[in-house]
Every structure is written in C-alpha cells, then in structure tokens.
Amino acid sequence: MADKRLFTPGPLTTSERVKRAMLRDLGSRDSAFIQVVREIRQELLKLGGVANGEYEAVLMQGSGTFGIESVVGTVVPPDGKLLVAINGAYGRRMAEMAERLGIETIRYTIPENQPIDPHEIANALSADAFISHVGVIHCETTTGLLNPVAEIGEAVRKAGRLLIVDAMSSFGGIEFDASCADYIVSSANKCIQGVPGFAFALARRVPFAATEGWSHSLSLDLHAQWRGLEKDGQFRFTPPTHALLAFREALAELADEGGVAARAARYARNRTILWEGLGTLGLEEYLPRELQSHIILSYRYPRHEAFRFEELYQRLSDRGLVIYPGKVSDADCFRIGCIGHLFEADFRELVAALGQVFDEMGVPVPAGGRA
Ligand SMILES: Cc1ncc(COP(=O)(O)O)c(C=O)c1O
Known part of the structure; x- marks a missing residue:
C-alpha cells in the first residue's frame, strides 16, 4: 500500500x-x-x-x-x-x-x-x-x-x-x-x-x-x-x-531540482493552489498574505457547529492525505504544509478532498465553492 x-x-x-x-x-x-x-x-x-x-x-x-x-x-x-x-x-x-x-x-x-x-x-x-x-x-x-x-x-x-x-x-x-x-x-x-x-x-x-x-x-x-x-x-x-x-x-x-530557488518556486506554487482552492471553500487564513511563507499555512476552523478537526483529519487520512493540527495559542486553526516531495497535482487532490469531506461532515461550502 x-x-x-x-x-x-x-x-x-x-x-x-x-x-x-x-x-x-x-x-x-x-x-x-x-x-x-x-x-x-x-x-x-x-x-x-x-x-x-x-x-x-x-x-x-x-x-x-x-x-x-x-x-x-x-x-x-x-x-x-x-x-x-x-x-x-x-x-x-x-x-x-x-x-x-x-x-x-x-x-x-x-x-x-x-x-x-x-x-x-x-x-x-x-x-x-x-x-x-x-x-x-x-x-x-x-x-x-x-x-x-x-x-x-x-x-x-x-x-x-x-x-x-x-x-x-x-x-x-x-x-x-x-x-x-x-x-x-x-x-x-x-x-x-x-x-x-x-x-x-x-x-x-x-x-x-x-x-x-x-x-x-x-x-x-x-x-x-x-x-x-x-x-x-x-x-x-x-x-x-x-x-x-x-x-x-x-x-x-x-x-x-534547480537548487533552493527552484524548490522555493515549487513550494510557492503549492501554496497558490491552497490559497485559491481553500479560498473557494470559504476557509479563512490566520495571517494576512504578506506575512505568510510558502512553508506552511494556518487556517481558522470554519465557524459551523458540524465542524470537528479530528473528524476532518481522520476523513482526509482515510484518503491517504495527512494534514496537521494548529499551534496558534489564541485561535482555533489547522495547518497544511506546502513542503516535501509533493507537487501541484497532490495539492489539487487535497483541495478536492477537503471539499468532499466538508460535504460529508455537513459543513457548508460557499455557493459555487465546491472543489
Ligand atoms: C521553527 C522550528 N523550530 C524547531 C522545531 C523543532 O524541531 P523538531 O520537532 O525536529 O525537534 C520545529 C519543528 O517543526 C520548527 O518548525
């Protein structure tokens, strides 16, 4: 497997x-x-x-x-x-x-x-x-x-x-x-x-x-x-x-791969897919964009009673996709890393899976926002 x-x-x-x-x-x-x-x-x-x-x-x-x-x-x-x-x-x-x-x-x-x-x-x-x-x-x-x-x-x-x-x-x-x-x-x-x-x-x-x-x-x-x-x-x-x-x-x-510049560019492309895809799903980024790296992104929990991070994590993990809990001390967040041997196709798949999992959990996604 x-x-x-x-x-x-x-x-x-x-x-x-x-x-x-x-x-x-x-x-x-x-x-x-x-x-x-x-x-x-x-x-x-x-x-x-x-x-x-x-x-x-x-x-x-x-x-x-x-x-x-x-x-x-x-x-x-x-x-x-x-x-x-x-x-x-x-x-x-x-x-x-x-x-x-x-x-x-x-x-x-x-x-x-x-x-x-x-x-x-x-x-x-x-x-x-x-x-x-x-x-x-x-x-x-x-x-x-x-x-x-x-x-x-x-x-x-x-x-x-x-x-x-x-x-x-x-x-x-x-x-x-x-x-x-x-x-x-x-x-x-x-x-x-x-x-x-x-x-x-x-x-x-x-x-x-x-x-x-x-x-x-x-x-x-x-x-x-x-x-x-x-x-x-x-x-x-x-x-x-x-x-x-x-x-x-x-x-x-x-x-x-072309050294640090090329790797940084790949990570930045991974980040762009997350920014666009999770933005469409209506998720809110914890930081303003100008402060964010292309290493890892923090997203606030959706404000909906059906949302539970453990369930999101498990459902994604069952699909072979592992995300990361949050660490911010004053806000409920989860994190998604842009790094590792992962490419645009992997991030598109993650975005699509997030849309499906929110559906399954009954967490509404904004109109037209299904991935
Ligand atoms: C900025 C920073 N410092 C320190 C650490 C600790 O590293 P480790 O978990 O390998 O001990 C981490 C781990 O993610 C980190 O991101």
Whole structure:
C-alpha cells in the first residue's frame, strides 16, 4: 500500500530516490561514510551561501530541538544573556530551553500574527548592554509567519552582539543569506527533504571557536562535536548513518531540482493552489498574505457547529492525505504544509478532498465553492 502523503512540516513526504539511498549499512568509521559526512558539511555551507571559509557546518544527532539546544547550550557564555524574540511556540521553546539551562534569558514576546520588528530588537539591545546573544525564529512554523532575519541580523551586528537563527523550517526552501546570523540551525527532515535523525548548525568560526568548555552537556556540546568532526571526520557517538545517506541523496535531489530557488518556486506554487482552492471553500487564513511563507499555512476552523478537526483529519487520512493540527495559542486553526516531495497535482487532490469531506461532515461550502 502506498504511504499516505504528508502535508505537514516534517517529517514529510520524501522521494523514492531518497528512501532508496538508505538501503546500505555503513560503518561509522568507514572511509566511505566519513566521505558522506564531509560532502554533507561542505554542501550545507554552500547552500547557506557561507562557503567562504568563515563558517563551519556541524551535524548533531537528534531532532531539530536537540540542534537548537546544542547551540544555545554551547555558545552563550556562562556570564552571557540571551534575548529571545517570540511570536510563536518555537520562540517560546528556545526561551524555555535557555531558562532550563540556567542561562539568563529575556523574553521579548509579541502577538503571533505580527513579525518581529528589528527596531524593537535594536532598542532592547541599546537598553541592556549585558545581552550577549539574540535568538529568533526565521519561519515561525506555529503560524507560517516569516520574520525579517536579514534586518534583525543587521541590528544585532550593529549592536555588537551575536545572533542565533532557528531556520528549521526554512533552510533549503527559502532563499536567504545565512551570513545574517552567527549561528543558523536546521534539520534533515525539513526543506532539504531528508529523513529525521539529525540537526545541523552553521556557525561563524571566530565566535564559535571561543566556546570551548561552555556546554554543560556532554552529548549536546556543539563545540566538542565540531572538534570531533574536524579531527577524524567521525561523530563522537553513534551517527545516524542511514539518515545521513538519505540526506546526501536529498542534497543531490535539491541540486537536480534547480537548487533552493527552484524548490522555493515549487513550494510557492503549492501554496497558490491552497490559497485559491481553500479560498473557494470559504476557509479563512490566520495571517494576512504578506506575512505568510510558502512553508506552511494556518487556517481558522470554519465557524459551523458540524465542524470537528479530528473528524476532518481522520476523513482526509482515510484518503491517504495527512494534514496537521494548529499551534496558534489564541485561535482555533489547522495547518497544511506546502513542503516535501509533493507537487501541484497532490495539492489539487487535497483541495478536492477537503471539499468532499466538508460535504460529508455537513459543513457548508460557499455557493459555487465546491472543489
Ligand atoms: C521553527 C522550528 N523550530 C524547531 C522545531 C523543532 O524541531 P523538531 O520537532 O525536529 O525537534 C520545529 C519543528 O517543526 C520548527 O518548525
């Protein structure tokens, strides 16, 4: 039976080609495997536009959250202070992990339907000389909102502080220059369309090289991980060999598609089909269009007594189409991801299925709006 299609922010639908690349057993000290790791690290620097010798790419076992925690826990010094700009659940998560790590943390929180204003970050930094680092989410997957990381990066650099960007759901799917930040984090199973198993950070070498011994964690020590990779090309602890093989193939697949620009264009076409199709069905987008990414869209629940998200989810899932629950804190929403190995035909099918399911549920669709 064919796998269900995942209209989610990851793990997401991957290609046959990427899945097939995992059908090998490689020893973690084997030269062929070390070559895979080397190629991936080089390719990530190129993708970020930072293959100029100023950055290092470090891979870390675990999901994206482990990657963020390894960066936050390693690069903020014992006497440092982190300002986290929050307009969604992932910003809150970064602040929570910093607090748990005992890092002095300031939460700058704004509503989830507003982007972070770089001027506000500049003001916060000029008001507090002890803030050493700023953390921000590029695409807040909570809503799909894009924060202006280039402008925030400029404000942080002007103030002489360092910027950590969670680019989990944007890296490889949105064109941007990673050099706006000192640390950029993403993971294998997002826009590069690999399978889960590891995260990665691009780190500006000069500040990063000074972070030795700052991490309180052995396994999540990003600096020690880097030193290990540099020394002999190996991971310190068991690497996700199959996920790395899949990822190398996913990087080749991304290049074959035409790189990040072409992938972003495909995701944007997927989004257009959702915008048009779900608009016709009378669904309301949570964000104004100018704030939306082409990564994931949030839709408000239809205002009708017959609507229940669990039923919508199940009926779509029975048709092999998986959507995602909402995460917005002050509005009932569901989400549909535009990313993964999915194309216009898949999104047209999803729109048609949504129309049918609303019919079955007795949720009225505007006149003439049946897909
Ligand atoms: C922006 C962002 N940050 C962090 C994460 C956490 O990643 P993971 O679920 O792989 O730990 C996600 C997951 O979707 C995300 O979208």
